[in-house]
Amino acid sequence: MAHDTAHQHESNTKKIWTVFAILSVVTIVEVVLGILKPEFLTDTSFLSMSLLNWIFIILTIYKAYYIAWSFMHLEGETKGLRRAIVWTAIFLISYLIFILLTEGGYIYEVYKNGYVAWDF
Amino acid sequence: MEATVVRTGTEGKTWGGGNEPLKSSYGKMMMWFFIVSDALTFSGFLAAYGFSRFKFMDSWPIADEVFNHFPFLHGVDAPMYYVALMTFILIFSSVTMVLAVDAGHQLKKGKVTFYMFLTIIGGIIFLGSQAWEWKNFINGTYGAVYTEGGNILQFIDGDGHRVALSDIAIAEASSRVEHESRNGIWYESEKSLPSYSIGEVKAGFSENSDLLIRTQVVNDEGEKIILSREESIAKLNSEAVGVVEGANLTRNEYGPPLFADFFFFITGFHGFHVFSGVVINIIIFFNVILGTYERRKNYEMVEKVGLYWHFVDLVWVFVFTFFYLV
Known part of the structure; x- marks a missing residue:
């Protein structure tokens, strides 16, 4: 245990408040966009999703990055632990999302084209 | 200790034993394992929500019309503001938590106590807000x-x-009266x-x-x-x-039943995490006050519950996006 206490931790208070400012600004931007819903963003579609939704998702991941890296102190962990955590999650979640959304879209088409009657 | 160690000739090598290859204590690593598996659980729920939403792509409710209440502004259409406030409360309680961890590194008991207290208050306010949000959702507005x-x-x-x-x-003049179990067979009753x-x-x-x-x-x-x-x-x-x-698990006035089901299930599951986080924080808070970690000269327990608390915040960031924004 000796090496644990031997570490001299300096205060990161300033950095914490900076991250708080970043997270707040990003949340405010999200809320403002969510209320205004600028037309050129909602009407422009990129990879079958509106630009606005892409912005929301990217900003969310940006926030998640700061929470994980700064608050959960992932940046201070060893590379091995960090990769074990981040890549496991990213790989499995992307796979899950891809499969389920593709399937959901397919069922939507089946309903829409009337192959299955469901609204009696 | 030294006397009992068996020499294997692999000392100093990464897997030779006696060292920590990932330079992380056992407890912290187990907390990370738990967080990763819990993150996968939540993504399972959110992906299932996405599946149902894609399935009912053209009949899903518009979030701004469902969640448009704000305390003391009765009848005013205020989309997003309330949930934005809730997000701020949770992010801020995350900040006080990380400040508590930071103070713990410097072995400042008073500061740790103060910041832990603020974190707990933030968590309780968030839970109350969640309850109010549910109340509005369940009661509905228009029918x-x-x-x-x-x-x-x-x-x-x-x-x-x-x-x-x-x-x-x-x-x-209606003749239809709600059937209650006390008026008939005891095991038969109906919803109001x-x-x-x-x-x-x-x-x-x-x-x-x-x-x-x-x-x-x-x-x-x-x-x-x-x-x-x-x-x-x-x-x-x-x-x-x-x-x-309003809304229940069978029907809701907003749209497809699955919308309310997922709302109840995902925000409820998240709310349960917040609740257990608050309970764990309170336990650690009292340990800090009693001086347990002061005597250990190590505040790592605060760091571990901190990890869990930030994770709850992290999940909320995603719930916020997929229920209220997208």
């Missing part, structure tokens, strides 16, 4: 009728404003009856020529399709079978 196929029909006036059932229905019967709503609708029906189907512009007066009357008389006010 709607449902069709035999399970679709929701909402009412609007000529200006496109939503109209509540109470403004439409013409009350009749809606304030108006479908007959009263139909009668009121045909009286007031201003009213129209808004279906749950979304057009290309992202707006719900509104029927003409003739179509509305035909639709209401031929298809509407019941009245729904």
Whole structure:
């Protein structure tokens, strides 16, 4: 245990408040966009999703990055632990999302084209 | 200790034992393992939500119309503000948590106590806000009728404003009384009856020529399709079978039943995490006050509950996006 206490931790208070400012600004931007819903963003579609939704998702991941890296102190962990955590999650979640959304879209088409009657 | 160590010739090598390859203590690593598996659980729920949403792509409720309440602003349309406030509360309690961890590194007991206290208060405020959000969601605002196929029909006036059932229905003397278990066989009871019967709503609708029906189907512009007066009357008389006010797990006045189911399940599961986080924080808070970690000269326990608390915040960031923004 000796090496644990031997570490001299300096205060990161300033950095914490900076991250708080970043997270707040990003949340405010999200809320403002969510209320205004600028037309050129909602009407422009990129990879079958509106630009606005892409912005929301990217900003969310940006926030998640700061929470994980700064608050959960992932940046201070060893590379091995960090990769074990981040890549496991990213790989499995992307796979899950891809499969389920593709399937959901397919069922939507089946309903829409009337192959299955469901609204009696 | 030294005397009992068996020499294997691999000392100093990464897997030779006696060292920590990932330079992380056992407890912290196990907390990370738990967080990763819990993150996968939450992504399972959110992906299932995405699946159902894609499945009902053109009839999913518009979040701004569902979550538009703000305390003390009754009847004011305030989309997003309340949930933004909740997000701030949770992010801020995350900040106080990380400040507590930071103070713990410097072995400052007083500061740790203070910041832990603020974190707990933040968590409790968030839980209260969540409860208020649920209350509004469950009670509903306007009410709607449902069709035999399970679709929701909402009412609007000529200006496109939503109209509540109470403004439409013409009350009749009703003979229908709620069946309670004490009046009959003890194991049979029914859910509380809606304030108006479908007959009263139909009668009121045909009286007031201003009213129209808004279906749950979304057009290309992202707006719900509104029927003409003739179509509305035909639709209401031929298809509407019941009245729904607010939301439960079977029906809701907003749209497909799955919408309310996922709302209850995911925000409920998250709320349960917040609740258990608050409980764990309180336990650690008292340990800090009692000086347990002061005597250990190590505040790592605060760091570990901190990890869990930040994770709860992290999940909320995603719930916020997928329920309220996208």
